Amino acid sequence: MSGRHFLQIPGPTNVPDRILRAMDRPTIDHRGPAFAELGQKVLSGLRQVFKTEGQVVIFPASGTGAWEAALVNCLSPGERVLMVETGHFASLWREMADRLGLQAEFIETDWRHGADPAAIEDRLRADLGGEIKAVCVVHNETSTGCTSPIAKVREAIDAAGHPALLMVDTISSLASIDYRHDEWGVDVTVAGSQKGLMLPPGLSFNAISDRARTATKAARLPRSYWSWEAMAGPNASGFFPYTPATNLLYGLAEALDMLSEEGLDEVFARHDRHAAATRRAVEAWGLEVLCQDPACFSSSLTAVLMPEGVSADHFRKVTLENFDLSLGNGLSRLADKVFRIGHLGDFNDLMLLGTLSGIEMGLRLAEVPHRAGGAQAALEFLAGECRFASGVAAQ
Ligand SMILES: Cc1ncc(COP(=O)(O)O)c(C=O)c1O
Numbered sequence: 001m002s003g004r005h006f007l008q009i010p011g012p013t014n015v016p017d018r019i020l021r022a023m024d025r026p027t028i029d030h031r032g033p034a035f036a037e038l039g040q041k042v043l044s045g046l047r048q049v050f051k052t053e054g055q056v057v058i059f060p061a062s063g064t065g066a067w068e069a070a071l072v073n074c075l076s077p078g079e080r081v082l083m084v085e086t087g088h089f090a091s092l093w094r095e096m097a098d099r100l101g102l103q104a105e106f107i108e109t110d111w112r113h114g115a116d117p118a119a120i121e122d123r124l125r126a127d128l129g130g131e132i133k134a135v136c137v138v139h140n141e142t143s144t145g146c147t148s149p150i151a152k153v154r155e156a157i158d159a160a161g162h163p164a165l166l167m168v169d170t171i172s173s174l175a176s177i178d179y180r181h182d183e184w185g186v187d188v189t190v191a192g193s194q195k196g197l198m199l200p201p202g203l204s205f206n207a208i209s210d211r212a213r214t215a216t217k218a219a220r221l222p223r224s225y226w227s228w229e230a231m232a233g234p235n236a237s238g239f240f241p242y243t244p245a246t247n248l249l250y251g252l253a254e255a256l257d258m259l260s261e262e263g264l265d266e267v268f269a270r271h272d273r274h275a276a277a278t279r280r281a282v283e284a285w286g287l288e289v290l291c292q293d294p295a296c297f298s299s300s301l302t303a304v305l306m307p308e309g310v311s312a313d314h315f316r317k318v319t320l321e322n323f324d325l326s327l328g329n330g331l332s333r334l335a336d337k338v339f340r341i342g343h344l345g346d347f348n349d350l351m352l353l354g355t356l357s358g359i360e361m362g363l364r365l366a367e368v369p370h371r372a373g374g375a376q377a378a379l380e381f382l383a384g385e386c387r388f389a390s391g392v393a394a395q
Helices: 017-023 033-050 063-074 088-099 117-126 150-159 210-218 228-235 246-262 264-285 312-323 349-365 374-384
Strands: 006-008 055-059 080-085 103-108 132-138 165-169 188-192 204-208 301-305 325-329 338-342
Touching (some): 006 338, 017 246, 033 055, 033 204, 033 246, 055 063, 055 228, 063 088, 063 132, 063 165, 063 188, 063 204, 063 210, 080 088, 080 117, 088 132, 088 165, 103 117, 117 132, 117 150, 150 165, 165 210, 210 228, 246 264, 264 301, 264 349, 264 374, 312 325, 312 349, 325 349, 338 349, 349 374
Parallel strands (some): 080 103, 080 132, 132 165
Antiparallel strands (some): 301 338
């Protein structure tokens, strides 16, 4: 097909040309002075994105690696962790905890809401022996489009007077949705390169509090590749204990420049606006947003429920084959029931309108019961919100 593919899954996201060009350079000696400069730039730039003064670690790995690093650096075999079943990704993190020999306990949700801080507080108050060593929450559940209120989760832990560490997955929220590692008292933040940071997959991150660094000293789960301690020494001068993903780091340096040029608050406002426009389209189509709590609506993706008995995967096939538009699929219990619209990363009004137009045409071609006018509703919302509207009459 001619023209550019529309990659509107909720990550990996579109990689801007500027980042592609930044990576298209010769790989350098990762033990030489030019690398040290690059290493220091990205490590300090990331602190601003996580909003932390503390240590940030970069792994050449997908997000799953940073999940594992969070657990193995802080915990010991058989220890109990409290997790919230917000959806597919929270479930995968729980399975990993079980496989690592931890005792993972789930607070269930219906996959249509975020984590409930009151339920976390209740469970922690009942843990009189302090057996729960960590609370793990996915900030933005990519399978459902529901966010969880992390600052309130911290308040709940404090209200219960419980010493558990707080671990948060921001894989599909970092650099898209407001997030504050230090201010919200998060101990370990988990993130990945391929969503809000606009990079290809292949890097993942941990931001680490002082309490979490202290916890590593007693933590007995085996770790080698994922060891924060092994990273700290070389990272201090911009180097890595093993061969880093140098060209992805070139891209990361560029991404950090782009985010700081736009300003993080502007980036978040842009994501909020595109999410609001998307929900207007869904409403106009007469379809249902999966997330049922407006306070938890995700600004990086919207999961849309198909009418009963209509195949979401058939509809996605139609949009791909006709319009070269990739939409996210439903995962595990949501398979074939929802499609997910990614509106995060390097994205603008016309990309959103192209996406929504492709969806609207796809709904028609796949004969999904709906009303026309969703793309138009989004268009009107976006035009009404434009910053540079001029009141000057045509000459
Ligand atoms: C919220 C969340 N957590 C974890 C992961 C797993 O990350 P990865 O696939 O990069 O290993 C994903 C992937 O999409 C995700 O969205």
